[in-house]
Amino acid sequence: SFLKLSMLLALTGVAMHVSDPDPDPDLDLDLDLATLPLDGRLAFRGISHAARDFGHRFELLPSAVLYPGSVSDIAKIVGHVYRLGRRSLLTVAARGHAHSLQGQAQAPGGIVVHMEALAGQEASVHGADFDESPYVDVSGGELWIDVLRKSLEHGLAPKSWTDYLHLTVGGTLSNAGISGQAFRHGPQISNVRQLEIVTGKGEVLNCSAEENSDLFYGVLGGLGQFGVITRARIVLEPAPKMVKWMRVLYSDFASFTEDQEMLIAAGERTFDYIEGFVIINRTGLLNNWRSSFKPRDPAQASQFDSDGRTLFCLEMTKNYDPDEAETMQQEVEELLSRLRYIPSTLFQSEVPYIEFLDRVHVSEVKLRSQGLWEIPHPWLNLLIPKSRIHEFASGVFGKILKDSSNGPILLYPVNKSKWDDRTSVVIPDEEIFYLVGFLSAPSSVGPDGLEQVLRQNERILQFCDGARIGMKQYLPHYSTQEEWRAHFGDRWEMFKQRKEAYDPLNILAPGQRIFQKQP
Numbered sequence: 091s092f093l094k095l096s097m098l099l100a101l102t103g104v105a106m107h108v109s110d111p112d113p114d115p116d117l118d119l120d121l122d123l124a125t126l127p128l129d130g131r132l133a134f135r136g137i138s139h140a141a142r143d144f145g146h147r148f149e150l151l152p153s154a155v156l157y158p159g160s161v162s163d164i165a166k167i168v169g170h171v172y173r174l175g176r177r178s179l180l181t182v183a184a185r186g187h188a189h190s191l192q193g194q195a196q197a198p199g200g201i202v203v204h205m206e207a208l209a210g211q212e213a214s215v216h217g218a219d220f221d222e223s224p225y226v227d228v229s230g231g232e233l234w235i236d237v238l239r240k241s242l243e244h245g246l247a248p249k250s251w252t253d254y255l256h257l258t259v260g261g262t263l264s265n266a267g268i269s270g271q272a273f274r275h276g277p278q279i280s281n282v283r284q285l286e287i288v289t290g291k292g293e294v295l296n297c298s299a300e301e302n303s304d305l306f307y308g309v310l311g312g313l314g315q316f317g318v319i320t321r322a323r324i325v326l327e328p329a330p331k332m333v334k335w336m337r338v339l340y341s342d343f344a345s346f347t348e349d350q351e352m353l354i355a356a357g358e359r360t361f362d363y364i365e366g367f368v369i370i371n372r373t374g375l376l377n378n379w380r381s382s383f384k385p386r387d388p389a390q391a392s393q394f395d396s397d398g399r400t401l402f403c404l405e406m407t408k409n410y411d412p413d414e415a416e417t418m419q420q421e422v423e424e425l426l427s428r429l430r431y432i433p434s435t436l437f438q439s440e441v442p443y444i445e446f447l448d449r450v451h452v453s454e455v456k457l458r459s460q461g462l463w464e465i466p467h468p469w470l471n472l473l474i475p476k477s478r479i480h481e482f483a484s485g486v487f488g489k490i491l492k493d494s495s496n497g498p499i500l501l502y503p504v505n506k507s508k509w510d511d512r513t514s515v516v517i518p519d520e521e522i523f524y525l526v527g528f529l530s531a532p533s534s535v536g537p538d539g540l541e542q543v544l545r546q547n548e549r550i551l552q553f554c555d556g557a558r559i560g561m562k563q564y565l566p567h568y569s570t571q572e573e574w575r576a577h578f579g580d581r582w583e584m585f586k587q588r589k590e591a592y593d594p595l596n597i598l599a600p601g602q603r604i605f606q607k608q609p
């Protein structure tokens with residue numbers, strides 16, 4: 091049949107990878123894959139999209155794409171590959187919205203699972219009448235924007251976010267999910283109660299803090315290494331209706347970070363979202379692709395010119411319901427009075443909650459229309475301990491980086507006490523640490539621009555190494571196991587043991603390049 095023929099062709103490619111000149115004795119077994127009864131389907135043609143991602147720098151073609159019609163389809167495929175044992179080099183990668191930067195959701199010669207095919211199935215909100223703490227059960231392939239929309243129908247919303255909502259639940263939970271709410275609620279992985287997982291052996295397991303807890307914590311921040319997240323139970327809260335959204339500017343780094351740290355330590359009486367960014371030698375300070383922020387006084391906002399200097403923008407929001415606007419305003423004024431920003435640089439607007447949360451999508455639509463979305467994104471995200479953030483800033487801003495014209499540079503603190511150290515994510519060993527994101531999109535300057543950004547990234551990493559900053563990469567990318575060991579440090583043994591327990595043949599998420607399937 092056509093299916094068999096395409097599979098045969100595809101697997102010939104795989105066999106060539108193995109550099110085994112003999113006919114593969116397991117080819118028949120492999121061929122069975124194409125004959126497995128599925129609720130969805132396997133595609134062998136028209137699959138080149140599965141070799142691309144947001145980073146637009148790595149392109150590795152799979153042999154097939156699974157469009158699952160059910161969780162059991164995923165279990166069947168992974169289980170089948172598992173039973174082939176070491177005789178087959180097939181791997182399986184869950185592909186969420188493919189907003190990875192370096193091919194993490196790709197499976198060279200293997201099978202990519204299109205997780206969004208399961209989105210929309212049986213999302214259910216519980217506890218809307220507060221007889222229990224509210225939560226929503228969703229598919230791992232669901233986009234966060236749809237989780238939000240479904241929860242809002244019940245007046246509820248998740249607590250912890252990413253800046254951009256067109257990412258899947260399984261994709262962000264495999265990393266951490268960090269945004270301006272993390273200082274209060276922890277990252278998204280701190281706001282999950284239960285998961286359903288297809289392990290690397292093809293078993294379907296439920297897990298939570300009480301049941302299969304090692305798998306539960308392993309998968310959270312686990313870079314897709316221990317299982318495919320097919321369902322997740324996400325904690326919800328009553329959704330605010332409106333958001334007061336503010337930005338203020340600083341010229342002094344110490345005041346900027348001290349104010350940020352004061353705000354995240356202020357318990358309940360603080361803002362609901364706290365982030366910040368760095369502006370180096372730029373005009374039009376308040377506009378960047380990351381946001382649809384429209385201050386009430388746009389003319390004044392666009393006049394700001396950092397004029398060769400480095401400026402720091404503190405961004406924060408306060409949630410409110412329109413009938414409590416006055417109380418909110420008083421609280422905001424009290425908080426603002428404690429900050430040391432440059433007077434006359436307060437910019438503000440009021441928007442519905444969903445508009446604030448989905449802010450980056452507005453820019454996406456605009457950039458797409460200009461052909462500026464599907465371009466290389468050599469992003470670099472670092473976690474820097476608070477005790478070294480000044481040294482980092484003085485070594486990097488204005489020195490290694492002379493301007494911020496390639497894209498926004500995020501910089502904001504979070505607190506470790508809101509992270510669970512049983513999860514797999516690696517963070518600096520200090521109570522407060524900063525997320526510093528260099529979100530470069532060097533479109534206007536051609537291929538040289540990309541090379542230059544990559545060189546700058548390399549210099550930043552070397553600086554961190556040389557000065558022993560204690561930095562950890564977020565959305566980490568390494569190419570050798572030695573580097574991964576160093577990344578995990580004393581957590582490496584636990585990570586490896588979990589791999590042996592849940593994916594002993596190294597079938598899952600090969601694009602992370604941590605473990606290699608061996609013949």
Ligand code: FAD
Nearest residue numbers: 186187188189190194230252253258260261267268314319
């Ligand atoms: P993919 O890229 O599809 O997959 C990522 C990894 O997870 C792969 O290894 C894949 O195999 C694995 N995976 C995917 N789905 C599953 C699953 N169901 N089960 C197990 N493993 C799975 N991150 C933040 O924390 N905060 C931000 O504010 C933020 N903003 C962003 C803004 C933009 C514009 C972009 C492009 C990215 C941003 N990110 C942010 C990073 C984002 O969280 C990660 O890239 C995330 O992996 C993207 O989710 P995805 O669904 O596209 O995952």
